[in-house]
Amino acid sequence: MQNNDELANLWQTQPTQKVDIEAVKKDFHQETTKQRRYFICDCLAMLPGAILLFTYWTEFSPLAKVMIGGIFLLSYPLVGYQLWLRRIAAFAKSDGTNDYLGQLSKQFKNNIRIAVLNKHSAWSAALFLWVFWAVMYITGELKDEKILKTVAILVSTTIVMIGWYIWADKRKQRFQREWQALQEMKG
Numbered sequence: 001m002q003n004n005d006e007l008a009n010l011w012q013t014q015p016t017q018k019v020d021i022e023a024v025k026k027d028f029h030q031e032t033t034k035q036r037r038y039f040i041c042d043c044l045a046m047l048p049g050a051i052l053l054f055t056y057w058t059e060f061s062p063l064a065k066v067m068i069g070g071i072f073l074l075s076y077p078l079v080g081y082q083l084w085l086r087r088i089a090a091f092a093k094s095d096g097t098n099d100y101l102g103q104l105s106k107q108f109k110n111n112i113r114i115a116v117l118n119k120h121s122a123w124s125a126a127l128f129l130w131v132f133w134a135v136m137y138i139t140g141e142l143k144d145e146k147i148l149k150t151v152a153i154l155v156s157t158t159i160v161m162i163g164w165y166i167w168a169d170k171r172k173q174r175f176q177r178e179w180q181a182l183q184e185m186k187g
Helices: 002-012 021-059 062-090 097-138 144-186
Strands: none
Touching (some): 021 097, 062 097
8 A cells, every 4th residue: 555655646746747828829829820821822822723724725635635624623622621621720719728729739630631631742743744744745745846845844843742742741740749749738
């Protein structure tokens, strides 16, 4: 019995980490602002592609129209999903510390999902571009005089997408650490 009392006393003397309510509130409000900006950027990101597609639609071959149309049909639900994941922080109203902690925790979990989505979007976008232009070349729709320019664009885009992939992976790891720290803070 003595051993249990000593253990209980030792347990009671352990230092506890106090929750800095103002820091949590500040983090929550910063996350809300960031997610609102990202929300707007996600919506606007589809606009240039849609404008280009609309402007040059008549110049595309039927095969190119099918491939580009297909990628757009895939893109819109993915952007919708990303917007849905941002909703917790972007449109949150919170009154108490538990609300802040809970919503921040949920948003960090969603940020992990967004980072994974971005990571896989990077390599799949690069792959789609290479496949698209390979098909255009094989079918004779990519003229010889434009091959060098197209390859230069493809290589540049691939380099950017590799950077995007690495960036998304680092964000995923960071959000996992932040989520874990928040879980420890919640107790």
